[in-house]
Amino acid sequence: MFELRYNSFVKYIIKALSLILLILSSCSTMNNRQTMLAAGDISADLVSGDAEALSLRSGTPFLFETEILPAPAQLDALWQGIASSSYDFDPSGDFTVLDADDESWRRFSSSREVEVWFQRHAPSKAALVIIPTSSGRLGLIIDRDRRDRKPLRGLKVEAE
Amino acid sequence: MLKNCIIISVLFLSVFNTALWSESGVLSYLEGRVTLERSGSPQKPAEIGDTLVSGDTLYTDSKSFAEVELASGSTLSIKEGSVFNFGEIADNDSKSGKRGFFRVLLGNVSFKFKNLLREPEVGTPLAVLAVRGTDFTVYTAPDGASMTVVSDGLVEVSSGGQTVLLAADQGVEVAAGLGLGETFDARKGFVRYDAFVQQALERSDSDPVGSLNAIAEQFYEYAQDGKFFLDSWKTNYEEVQKTRSQIDLTREKKGDEAAAEIMQTIMKPLQLRSLDLNRTYRFNFISGLYLRRYVISSYYIRFRTKFLTDTGNPEWQKFLEAYKDVLDVYDNQLIPFLEDEDL
Numbered sequence: 001m002f003e004l005r006y007n008s009f010v011k012y013i014i015k016a017l018s019l020i021l022l023i024l025s026s027c028s029t030m031n032n033r034q035t036m037l038a039a040g041d042i043s044a045d046l047v048s049g050d051a052e053a054l055s056l057r058s059g060t061p062f063l064f065e066t067e068i069l070p071a072p073a074q075l076d077a078l079w080q081g082i083a084s085s086s087y088d089f090d091p092s093g094d095f096t097v098l099d100a101d102d103e104s105w106r107r108f109s110s111s112r113e114v115e116v117w118f119q120r121h122a123p124s125k126a127a128l129v130i131i132p133t134s135s136g137r138l139g140l141i142i143d144r145d146r147r148d149r150k151p152l153r154g155l156k157v158e159a160e
Numbered sequence: 161m162l163k164n165c166i167i168i169s170v171l172f173l174s175v176f177n178t179a180l181w182s183e184s185g186v187l188s189y190l191e192g193r194v195t196l197e198r199s200g201s202p203q204k205p206a207e208i209g210d211t212l213v214s215g216d217t218l219y220t221d222s223k224s225f226a227e228v229e230l231a232s233g234s235t236l237s238i239k240e241g242s243v244f245n246f247g248e249i250a251d252n253d254s255k256s257g258k259r260g261f262f263r264v265l266l267g268n269v270s271f272k273f274k275n276l277l278r279e280p281e282v283g284t285p286l287a288v289l290a291v292r293g294t295d296f297t298v299y300t301a302p303d304g305a306s307m308t309v310v311s312d313g314l315v316e317v318s319s320g321g322q323t324v325l326l327a328a329d330q331g332v333e334v335a336a337g338l339g340l341g342e343t344f345d346a347r348k349g350f351v352r353y354d355a356f357v358q359q360a361l362e363r364s365d366s367d368p369v370g371s372l373n374a375i376a377e378q379f380y381e382y383a384q385d386g387k388f389f390l391d392s393w394k395t396n397y398e399e400v401q402k403t404r405s406q407i408d409l410t411r412e413k414k415g416d417e418a419a420a421e422i423m424q425t426i427m428k429p430l431q432l433r434s435l436d437l438n439r440t441y442r443f444n445f446i447s448g449l450y451l452r453r454y455v456i457s458s459y460y461i462r463f464r465t466k467f468l469t470d471t472g473n474p475e476w477q478k479f480l481e482a483y484k485d486v487l488d489v490y491d492n493q494l495i496p497f498l499e500d501e502d503l
Contacts, residue, residue, distance in 0.1 A: 060219070073219075
């Protein structure tokens with residue numbers, strides 16, 4: 001009888017702890033609307049060509065299309081190059097937010113190393129945000145973890 | 161099966177190596193944001209007091225600086241915007257069978273060596289420096305070109321089969337396709353890193369495909385040499401297996417003493433050769449990986465962003481063709497021999 005009560009009590013504690021963990025994790029994770037807002041900030045930096053702000057928002061190793069960039073100096077070069085390009089980054093439609101999955105790497109490259117990047121370096125709560133622009137469309141990899149001060153982890157630029 | 165053999169062998173060799181000798185350093189000072197990447201682990205913010213071991217990489221951003229102190233009392237100053245790898249290479253002349261090999265993959269690093277009984281070597285994407293003196297700086301541009309400037313002592317710079325010995329106040333540049341340049345006057349105030357980088361970028365801008373192809377040649381060489389030494393390692397591994405069986409058989413038939421004789425005269429040299437070949441093929445594959453990561457990627461960033469809205473431009477199309485050839489070699493001749501942790 002005592003054992004039965006003890007087991008029920010343990011089960012209750014485990015359930016309560018799981019619930020608390022779930023609540024805590026949802027607090028630290030951005031939902032789709034919040035992810036869109038974060039993508040909006042990045043998009044605004046792209047439109048204004050603010051290379052320094054983009055460097056500050058970007059985490060390494062960063063995935064730029066087929067390239068993995070482990071060094072901050074490479075990110076600086078990337079954002080300076082992007083900022084001085086004539087690509088029109090102004091969004092021309094609604095953002096689409098997708099959860100990164102086992103196949104997301106194929107959107108960037110068919111290379112094994114990009115597949116490994118998604119397995120080893122992509123944030124565990126990564127979102128893929130697609131932004132249509134008049135020049136084409138952008139694919140951003142964004143960490144949904146709110147604690148991440150450098151949520152931008154990848155970029156693909158597609159021209160029309 | 162082969163991969164398992166390699167892993168077992170590498171584990172054995174790693175333990176064996178560590179017991180013999182291992183180069184290490186301590187992060188003695190830093191300013192700004194410095195990142196440390198330990199082989200196979202995620203990047204993390206570096207802190208004063210962090211110990212650096214073989215395989216570690218330090219990254220400084222545009223406003224940061226780091227200083228590393230080696231066990232010998234030597235110091236390395238890693239300037240802003242740099243990538244520095246702390247490694248080692250095979251060295252048959254050394255008691256431990258290896259020596260320090262520091263790579264300046266991007267940016268600039270100044271070295272002040274003390275107690276030069278066991279000189280390390282310094283590598284850039286295209287050159288190798290043998291340290292014969294104490295005080296020098298290595299600059300590496302995004303296109304892989306390097307400039308070495310000696311303040312005190314002697315440094316031997318080698319690239320593409322050519323070698324030059326630099327004395328104090330002398331410098332030399334190495335660029336892809338151009339090889340080793342002329343020695344120049346490098347007295348204080350005569351050398352400007354920003355001008356060197358600007359010149360390197362202008363050179364690659366004037367001929368993107370030619371510059372990429374020149375880098376690719378070195379890249380292919382690393383892939384081929386890596387494969388050659390890996391094949392030699394496999395052959396050697398088969399010899400080790402055969403000898404192991406021979407030792408067991410001898411022990412059964414002739415006793416422990418006869419088996420110990422084979423162990424000493426045949427097995428031990430084979431194991432040392434295995435160690436040497438293992439380090440050499442890994443060195444080549446990793447050198448190829450670094451060339452891909454820090455130099456070829458810089459070319460891609462530069463030209464991709466330049467032609468972002470003009471993808472039909474023939475100049476971009478030609479570059480893309482050459483770039484795809486490099487990626488093809490990378491995917492088929494390098495990646496299969498790298499561990500996921502390397503990537």
